Amino acid sequence: MVTTEPPWSAEDHDRALDGLAARENFPVASRLLPARLRADLRAVYGFARLVDDIGDEAPRALRTGLLDTVDGDLDLLYEGETPKLPQIQRLAGTVRARGIPEEPFRRLVQANRQDQVVHRYETFQDLVEYCRLSADPVGRIVLYVFEAAAPRLLEPSDRVCTALQIIEHCQDAGQDFRKGRIYLPAEDLRRFGCAPDDLSRAVTPTRLRGVLALEAGRARNLLDQGAAPLLAELRGWARVAVAGYVAGGRAALAALAHGRYDVLAGAPRPRRTALPLRWARALGGG
Numbered sequence: 001m002v003t004t005e006p007p008w009s010a011e012d013h014d015r016a017l018d019g020l021a022a023r024e025n026f027p028v029a030s031r032l033l034p035a036r037l038r039a040d041l042r043a044v045y046g047f048a049r050l051v052d053d054i055g056d057e058a059p060r061a062l063r064t065g066l067l068d069t070v071d072g073d074l075d076l077l078y079e080g081e082t083p084k085l086p087q088i089q090r091l092a093g094t095v096r097a098r099g100i101p102e103e104p105f106r107r108l109v110q111a112n113r114q115d116q117v118v119h120r121y122e123t124f125q126d127l128v129e130y131c132r133l134s135a136d137p138v139g140r141i142v143l144y145v146f147e148a149a150a151p152r153l154l155e156p157s158d159r160v161c162t163a164l165q166i167i168e169h170c171q172d173a174g175q176d177f178r179k180g181r182i183y184l185p186a187e188d189l190r191r192f193g194c195a196p197d198d199l200s201r202a203v204t205p206t207r208l209r210g211v212l213a214l215e216a217g218r219a220r221n222l223l224d225q226g227a228a229p230l231l232a233e234l235r236g237w238a239r240v241a242v243a244g245y246v247a248g249g250r251a252a253l254a255a256l257a258h259g260r261y262d263v264l265a266g267a268p269r270p271r272r273t274a275l276p277l278r279w280a281r282a283l284g285g286g
Contacts, residue, residue, distance in 0.1 A: 033237055040094040040145045041241075048108060048138055050087045055112030056179060063116055070109055078102045100144040104137030120182045124218060127169075127185055128162055135165035146238035153233060159226030160242070164249045166219040170212050170256060171267040174199055184211055201264055209261040216256050223249050231282065247278035 033041070054066045073083035083089050094100065111134035121127045139161035143149040169176065169183040176183055177199035189196075192210045199208070227246045234242055251270030259268030 032240060037145065037237055037241075040098065041142070043091045043094045044138070044141050044145065046087045047091050047105065050085070051108050051112050055115045060116075064113070067109055067113055071106070074102055074105055074109075094145065098144050098147065100141055104140045107133045107137040115181065119180055120186055122186045124185045124188065124215070127166065127183060130183075131162040131165045132158070135161040142241070143238070146234075146236075146241065148234055148238045150233070153230060156226040156228075156230040159222045160230060160246060160249070161226075163219040163223035163226065164245065166215055166222070167249055167252045167256070170216050170219070170261075171252065171263055171269070173208075173212065174264045175267070184215060188214055199264070204262040204264040208264075212256065212261040212263060216253055216261070219249075220253055223253075227282065243282035246282045250282075251278050 031038070051067070051070060054063055054070070058066055069085065070088070073085050073088040076083045077088060077092050077095060083092060111130065114130065114133060118130075121130060136158040139157035140149065140154060143153060143157055173182075173184060177196075182189075182196060182199065188211050189198075189208075192207045192214075194205070194208050194211060198205050204212070223246065227242075230242055231239060231246070248270070252268075255268040255270040256263070262268070
């Protein structure tokens with residue numbers, strides 16, 4: 001029988017959020033933002049982490065049932081009823097106040113369902129399509145939180161979010177492999193002469209570093225393509241927050257390059273002290 005309880009307590013999950021946010025590539029709920037916006041972003045982030053942690057950390061036999069529970073709670077939320085899971089109860093006020101549609105939340109659940117059955121991606125375009133489920137919805141939800149979800153901004157937001165997701169796949173390639181997943185495109189691994197067990201080594205082989213540099217370069221292009229039109233149109237706190245996300249992505253790319261793409265010896269992470277300058281540059285259009 002599949003339990004309907006989340007695999008951790010609401011209190012433990014809340015205490016973990018700040019630590020989890022500190023390890024991400026961008027400040028999810030910057031203290032610069034007003035309290036109401038911070039609370040809304042925390043609710044969104046809590047949902048995303050709940051779904052990701054079910055897909056990655058819950059016992060395998062329970063994952064499908066737990067994702068069914070999340071989908072059922074989304075049904076309740078959008079039918080005007082009270083969800084059962086505390087993380088989605090906290091999300092309800094944000095959804096109703098900001099008018100966020102359900103489709104982006106459903107896509108995040110679908111991404112984690114896909115993770116249970118799809119463990120490798122053949123081409124870079126296949127990986128981008130996966131990011132449409134796993135990453136792009138978060139950016140769209142954030143735009144709704146800031147009341148900035150104009151149709152013309154959705155595609156630039158998707159590019160930024162896809163870029164950030166690919167950067168994380170580069171950073172976490174060894175960790176993903178240990179979970180039985182390879183997000184680096186198979187055709188690129190073959191092109192550079194890589195074997196899957198290259199991802200199990202203590203130090204990243206040169207050939208694998210070539211693949212990582214290729215994917216990081218593609219992510220950089222996507223990030224630049226999305227950031228320019230997005231930041232040109234956003235105003236106020238929305239612009240401040242999105243500039244922070246862009247700065248985090250650029251800092252992570254710099255850390256990968258500085259570490260010569262040796263992600264297996266220890267995932268290169270940007271120094272927190274590097275973010276303010278990059279944030280200021282992003283706000284200035286640089």
